[in-house]
Amino acid sequence: MTEQKTIYEKSSPGRRAVRFPKPEVPLTALPNEFLRKDLVLPEVDELEAVRHFTNLSQLNHGVDTGFYPLGSCTMKYNPRINEETARLSGFAKSHPLQPSETVQGNLKLMYLLQKYLAEISGFSQVTLQPAAGAHGELTGVMIIRKYLYKKGETQRNKILIPDSAHGTNPATSAMNNFKVVEIKSDARGNIDLEALRAECDDTLAGLMLTNPNTLGMFEENVQEVCKIVHDAGGLVYGDGANMNALLGIAKPAEFGIDILHYNLHKTFSTPHGGGGPGSGPVGVVDFLVDYLPGPLVEIVEEDEEGNPFYDLVTPKHSIGRMKAFHGQFGMMVRAYTYILMHGAKGLREVSEMAVLNANYLMHKLKDTYKIPYERTCMHEFVIEGRWEDAPDIHALDISKRMMDFGIHPPTTYFPLIVKEALMVEPTETENLETLDYFVEVMLKIAKEAHEEPEILHAAPLTTPIRRMDEVKAAKDLVLCCVWPEDAIRAE
Amino acid sequence: MNFPTDLKYTTKDEWIRVEGNTATIGISDFAQDALSDIVFVEYAVSEGDDVGKGDTLGTIESVKAASDVYFPVGGKIVAVNEDLLDAPELVNTDPYGEAWMIKIELGDPAEVESMLDAAAYEADTKGRE
Amino acid sequence: MFHPHTDTDREKMLAAIGAKSLEELFEIVPEDIRFPDLDLPKTHSEMEAYNALYGLHTKNVPGIRMPNFLGAGAYRHYVPAAVDAILRRGEFFTAYTPYQPEISQGTLQAIFEYQSHVINLTGMDASNASHYDGATAAAEAVNMAYGISRKKKKKAIISPALHPHYRETIDTYFKPADFDIGGEDLDPWSNPDTLIDSIDEDTACVVVQYPDFFGRVFDYTALGKAAHEAGSLLVMVVNPMALGMLKAPSEFDADIVCGEGQPFGIGLSYGGPYLGMLATKKKHVRSLAGRIVGETEDLVERKRGYVLTLSAREQHIRRERASSNICSNQGLMALAATIYLTMVGKEGLREVAELCYQNAHYAASQIAGLDNFELVTDQTFFNEFVVKCPKPAEEINKALLEKGIIGGYEIGKDFDGMENHLMFAVTELNPKEDIDALVSALKEVA
Structure with missing residues (x-):
C-alpha cells in the first residue's frame, strides 16, 4: 500500500464539491462581532471526496469482507433489508419533537419492540432509550441504586462482579458510587458460590452477571446464584452482551435476573458501524418498571373503534433521562425488522445455530489449542494462545497471523482470567465452509508456531499496513491532520 | 531483574531510599518490566504537600496498562522529579536512578521499618509470576 | 432468516461434536425454564417484513413533506447524496471498533479526519472519536471537569x-455522585454574565450553550475569565452548524467543547442515532472520555498509519478506576459528519450556516410584523428564535398542523409561564415560500 494522504493533504484552495443556493430572502446584516475569521476545512471536488472514502473503506475488514469471529461482539451478518426499512422516509425524516399524532408509526414500532424484547427475556417492560450496551448498563445500575435508596437501604453500597466480567461492569458501578468487589470463578468457570455467599451481607446492592459468561459457558448454578443475592436483599443485573445464545432457549428473568441490557447491535443484527451506533435497551421485572428512564411508549387511549393512540410517558419514579431524545431510533427499526423476519421459531434457531457453530469449532480445535474449561460451550468459547513447546508465541502473534488469511482475529487477551486468551464467537450466519476454513487456518498457524515461529512474530505480512508503533502514538500524540495554529500560520 | 539491597520495597512495587531524614521514592525494575513501554507519568501531589502513607502519589501509564503509585511512607514532599513528565521512558531505562519520582521528608521514620528488604520483595514478585 | 445450514450440515456438525441432537447442547440450561414459548409475530419473509414496515412508516406524517419549524436540538439540513452512498459501504458499516489497526485503517483514518474537523471547528486541541449524543457528551464534559479537579x-x-x-x-x-448540579433557579432570559455570581471555589465548571437553547448568541469571554479565576472550567455546548460562521469556542477560552453533531449529514430519524462531539485543550487530553485515534507509523516500513491511543484511560484497562464506562463511539455517525464536512468543505459550511441565519432572520422579522405576535429574542441569534403568541402555543400548533405546517417547539413544556411561547427553527430547508406560508397561517390562526 502506498501511504494514504489525508483529506487535508488533498485539499486545494477554491475547490468545491457540494454548493448551496443563494438566499432568496431579503438579507440581514451578519453579526460582525461574532463572525469567525477563518475556518480550516478541506476543499476538494466531489470525485476526489468519493474516491478518498472509497479507498479508505477498502482498507477495512468487515463482516461483509470476511469471517469476523470477535468474541462477545456477535459480528453476524447485517441484513440489507434493515438498511432499507430504516431509511423509509416516515421513519428517517421525522423530528423527535413532532406531535405524537404525527408519529404514530414510530410510536407503535417502539411500543411493539418494547413488548417483543420484554417477551424474549421474560421482563415486564423495556426502555429503548440507552444508546449502547455500556449506556444500558449505566441505566441498569442507576435503577438498582434508586430502588434501594427509595426503600431507605442507603447502606447498600457494594456491587459484586465476577472476575470474568467485561471491564465496563466495574467502571459502571464506580460511576454510580458503588464499591466494587470481585468474585472469583471456580474450577469449572462458574461463580464460586462460597465466595459469593461470603460477600452477601446487608451492604450488598447487587451482582452484575453475564450469562453465558465471558468464557462462553452457561452459569451452571445461575438460579442458585440469583437466589443467594435476592435472599441478601440485593438485585441481579444481567449483562446481555451474550443474549445471542439465549433466544428461545431461556428467559433471563426466569433465572432470577432483575434487570438486563440488550445489545441491538449484537443480538438483533444492527450494524456495528465501525464502533457504533449501538443501542442498549434495558428490561426490568415488574417492581422496577416505575424506575425506568423516561419516556416509554404506552397506549394512552383508544378511539371508539378500539384503535390505540400511542404516546410517550415518563414512569413515576424514573431515574430520569439518559440522553437527549428517545434513543437510537434508526437501530430500533432495524431490530424490529429482524425480529419480524425471524419470529419465535427463527429466533430460537438463531441461538441454536450460534451454539452449534461454536461447539463445532471448539471440537475441531481442542486437540491443538488448550481449552481452559472443557464443557459444552454456548455461542462462544475461549482457547489459550500458548504452548509450552513454543514458548515465544503469544496469543497476539496468532491473532496477527490470522489476518494474513483474511480472518479477523478473535477477542485477544480477554477474559483476563485465562492466560493468552483468544475468545472465538463464530455467530450463526457463517456456513460450514467458512468454519472449516477457519479450522484449517488455525491448525496451520499452530504448526507454524512450532516450526517457523518467526513468521508469527512478523505477522501480519499481507495487510495494508504492518504492526503499528503504539508507543510512538501514545508518546508523541498527534490527534489531528493539521493543528489549527499551524494551519493559520501557514496561510 | 534488579533488586538493589540498599533499598526497601512495598508489595505494590514502590522502592524507597533513605538518606538521613529524607527518602527518595520510585517504582521497581520489576514494575517497569511488567508495565512495558512507559508513555506517561503524572503526579497527584506537588512539592510542599503533606501526605500520609497509602496516599496516591501519581499514575504511570504504558500502552497497555495504567498503574497507580502510592506513598509507602508519609511526610512532607521536598522534591518532585519533573523530568519524567517529558521523558517517561526513563522509568524503563533507569528505575532506581534517573527515574526517582519524589523526595520526601519522613514524618515517621518507623514506617520505613515495616517495608520489605530486597530478598523479601524479590520473593514476593516470584510469587506473582 | 440468515443462518445457512442445511439438514445435512447440521448432522455432520453434530456428529463431529459427538452430540445426538441440538437439544443436547442445551442440557446445561435448567429444564424447567428451557425452551420457553415466545409470543412473537409469525416469521416474515423479506418481502412481508418490508411491507409491514412500509405500513408503519406511512402512519407517520413525514416532516420532510411539509414545512417544519421544529429544532430544539435536532435540525433539518440537506444531506448531500454522496454521504449515504459512502455510509452504505459494507467495509465501513459492518466493521467494529478498530481494535486491529492493520485491517482497520479505513475506519481509523476517517476518525482521525473527524477529530481534525472537530478540532478545526472548535479551536480545541483534541477531540475524541465521538460520543453517544449531545446530551451525554455534555454529561461526560461535566464529569471530565469533576475529574480534572481531582x-x-x-x-x-x-x-x-x-x-x-x-x-x-x-x-x-450525577444523582449517584456527591456532586451538585446548580443554576436551575436562575432566570433563563438573563444575560449569561449573571452566572458569574454563582461561581465559587467549589465550582468544577460552568456549562453554557452556544447558541443557547433559545437560539441566542452571547459573548462568553467575561464568564470564562471569571470561571478561570476561580479555578474552574468553561464548558461550551455548541451547535456545530453555527460554527460555520460564528467564532470558535476557543475565542472565549473554553476548556471543554461538546455538542450535537447531527446537523452534519445525519438524518433526524426521530431522535437518533446522532453524534456527540467532545473536545478539549491539550492539557486535558488524558481526561477526555472515550476512544481517541492517534497518528503513528508501522514498525516495519515506518509507514504512516493510525491506531486507537491513550487507551490506558479506559474501562477495559482501568476498570473501576476509569472515569467513564464508554467503550464505543458513534462510529458511523462520525463518518457521516466527516463525509459531510468534506463534501460541503470550507466554503459550503459557511454558505449553509449563512442560509440558516438569513432565512431565520427573515422569518423572525415577518412574524414580528404580525399583530399580537412579539419577538422575544432581542439579541443576536443564529437559526432559532422565540415568539410570544396571542394564544397558547399548543392551540397555535394544532391549527398550523391542520393547515399542513409543523410549527415551532412549545417551550412552555419545559419553562414555567411560557405557555404562549413558540420557538421556531429555520434552516436552508425552510425556503422563503415555506416561511411565507407559515407567516400567513399564523396570521389566520391567531
Whole structure:
C-alpha cells in the first residue's frame, strides 16, 4: 500500500464539491462581532471526496469482507433489508419533537419492540432509550441504586462482579458510587458460590452477571446464584452482551435476573458501524418498571373503534433521562425488522445455530489449542494462545497471523482470567465452509508456531499496513491532520 | 531483574531510599518490566504537600496498562522529579536512578521499618509470576 | 432468516461434536425454564417484513413533506447524496471498533479526519472519536471537569438556558455522585454574565450553550475569565452548524467543547442515532472520555498509519478506576459528519450556516410584523428564535398542523409561564415560500 494522504493533504484552495443556493430572502446584516475569521476545512471536488472514502473503506475488514469471529461482539451478518426499512422516509425524516399524532408509526414500532424484547427475556417492560450496551448498563445500575435508596437501604453500597466480567461492569458501578468487589470463578468457570455467599451481607446492592459468561459457558448454578443475592436483599443485573445464545432457549428473568441490557447491535443484527451506533435497551421485572428512564411508549387511549393512540410517558419514579431524545431510533427499526423476519421459531434457531457453530469449532480445535474449561460451550468459547513447546508465541502473534488469511482475529487477551486468551464467537450466519476454513487456518498457524515461529512474530505480512508503533502514538500524540495554529500560520 | 539491597520495597512495587531524614521514592525494575513501554507519568501531589502513607502519589501509564503509585511512607514532599513528565521512558531505562519520582521528608521514620528488604520483595514478585 | 445450514450440515456438525441432537447442547440450561414459548409475530419473509414496515412508516406524517419549524436540538439540513452512498459501504458499516489497526485503517483514518474537523471547528486541541449524543457528551464534559479537579470541586453551574433535556441528562448522571448540579433557579432570559455570581471555589465548571437553547448568541469571554479565576472550567455546548460562521469556542477560552453533531449529514430519524462531539485543550487530553485515534507509523516500513491511543484511560484497562464506562463511539455517525464536512468543505459550511441565519432572520422579522405576535429574542441569534403568541402555543400548533405546517417547539413544556411561547427553527430547508406560508397561517390562526 502506498501511504494514504489525508483529506487535508488533498485539499486545494477554491475547490468545491457540494454548493448551496443563494438566499432568496431579503438579507440581514451578519453579526460582525461574532463572525469567525477563518475556518480550516478541506476543499476538494466531489470525485476526489468519493474516491478518498472509497479507498479508505477498502482498507477495512468487515463482516461483509470476511469471517469476523470477535468474541462477545456477535459480528453476524447485517441484513440489507434493515438498511432499507430504516431509511423509509416516515421513519428517517421525522423530528423527535413532532406531535405524537404525527408519529404514530414510530410510536407503535417502539411500543411493539418494547413488548417483543420484554417477551424474549421474560421482563415486564423495556426502555429503548440507552444508546449502547455500556449506556444500558449505566441505566441498569442507576435503577438498582434508586430502588434501594427509595426503600431507605442507603447502606447498600457494594456491587459484586465476577472476575470474568467485561471491564465496563466495574467502571459502571464506580460511576454510580458503588464499591466494587470481585468474585472469583471456580474450577469449572462458574461463580464460586462460597465466595459469593461470603460477600452477601446487608451492604450488598447487587451482582452484575453475564450469562453465558465471558468464557462462553452457561452459569451452571445461575438460579442458585440469583437466589443467594435476592435472599441478601440485593438485585441481579444481567449483562446481555451474550443474549445471542439465549433466544428461545431461556428467559433471563426466569433465572432470577432483575434487570438486563440488550445489545441491538449484537443480538438483533444492527450494524456495528465501525464502533457504533449501538443501542442498549434495558428490561426490568415488574417492581422496577416505575424506575425506568423516561419516556416509554404506552397506549394512552383508544378511539371508539378500539384503535390505540400511542404516546410517550415518563414512569413515576424514573431515574430520569439518559440522553437527549428517545434513543437510537434508526437501530430500533432495524431490530424490529429482524425480529419480524425471524419470529419465535427463527429466533430460537438463531441461538441454536450460534451454539452449534461454536461447539463445532471448539471440537475441531481442542486437540491443538488448550481449552481452559472443557464443557459444552454456548455461542462462544475461549482457547489459550500458548504452548509450552513454543514458548515465544503469544496469543497476539496468532491473532496477527490470522489476518494474513483474511480472518479477523478473535477477542485477544480477554477474559483476563485465562492466560493468552483468544475468545472465538463464530455467530450463526457463517456456513460450514467458512468454519472449516477457519479450522484449517488455525491448525496451520499452530504448526507454524512450532516450526517457523518467526513468521508469527512478523505477522501480519499481507495487510495494508504492518504492526503499528503504539508507543510512538501514545508518546508523541498527534490527534489531528493539521493543528489549527499551524494551519493559520501557514496561510 | 534488579533488586538493589540498599533499598526497601512495598508489595505494590514502590522502592524507597533513605538518606538521613529524607527518602527518595520510585517504582521497581520489576514494575517497569511488567508495565512495558512507559508513555506517561503524572503526579497527584506537588512539592510542599503533606501526605500520609497509602496516599496516591501519581499514575504511570504504558500502552497497555495504567498503574497507580502510592506513598509507602508519609511526610512532607521536598522534591518532585519533573523530568519524567517529558521523558517517561526513563522509568524503563533507569528505575532506581534517573527515574526517582519524589523526595520526601519522613514524618515517621518507623514506617520505613515495616517495608520489605530486597530478598523479601524479590520473593514476593516470584510469587506473582 | 440468515443462518445457512442445511439438514445435512447440521448432522455432520453434530456428529463431529459427538452430540445426538441440538437439544443436547442445551442440557446445561435448567429444564424447567428451557425452551420457553415466545409470543412473537409469525416469521416474515423479506418481502412481508418490508411491507409491514412500509405500513408503519406511512402512519407517520413525514416532516420532510411539509414545512417544519421544529429544532430544539435536532435540525433539518440537506444531506448531500454522496454521504449515504459512502455510509452504505459494507467495509465501513459492518466493521467494529478498530481494535486491529492493520485491517482497520479505513475506519481509523476517517476518525482521525473527524477529530481534525472537530478540532478545526472548535479551536480545541483534541477531540475524541465521538460520543453517544449531545446530551451525554455534555454529561461526560461535566464529569471530565469533576475529574480534572481531582473530585475536589463538588458542583457545576449549568446555564438555565441550556437545553432542558441536556440538563436532565446531566442530572441523571450525577444523582449517584456527591456532586451538585446548580443554576436551575436562575432566570433563563438573563444575560449569561449573571452566572458569574454563582461561581465559587467549589465550582468544577460552568456549562453554557452556544447558541443557547433559545437560539441566542452571547459573548462568553467575561464568564470564562471569571470561571478561570476561580479555578474552574468553561464548558461550551455548541451547535456545530453555527460554527460555520460564528467564532470558535476557543475565542472565549473554553476548556471543554461538546455538542450535537447531527446537523452534519445525519438524518433526524426521530431522535437518533446522532453524534456527540467532545473536545478539549491539550492539557486535558488524558481526561477526555472515550476512544481517541492517534497518528503513528508501522514498525516495519515506518509507514504512516493510525491506531486507537491513550487507551490506558479506559474501562477495559482501568476498570473501576476509569472515569467513564464508554467503550464505543458513534462510529458511523462520525463518518457521516466527516463525509459531510468534506463534501460541503470550507466554503459550503459557511454558505449553509449563512442560509440558516438569513432565512431565520427573515422569518423572525415577518412574524414580528404580525399583530399580537412579539419577538422575544432581542439579541443576536443564529437559526432559532422565540415568539410570544396571542394564544397558547399548543392551540397555535394544532391549527398550523391542520393547515399542513409543523410549527415551532412549545417551550412552555419545559419553562414555567411560557405557555404562549413558540420557538421556531429555520434552516436552508425552510425556503422563503415555506416561511411565507407559515407567516400567513399564523396570521389566520391567531
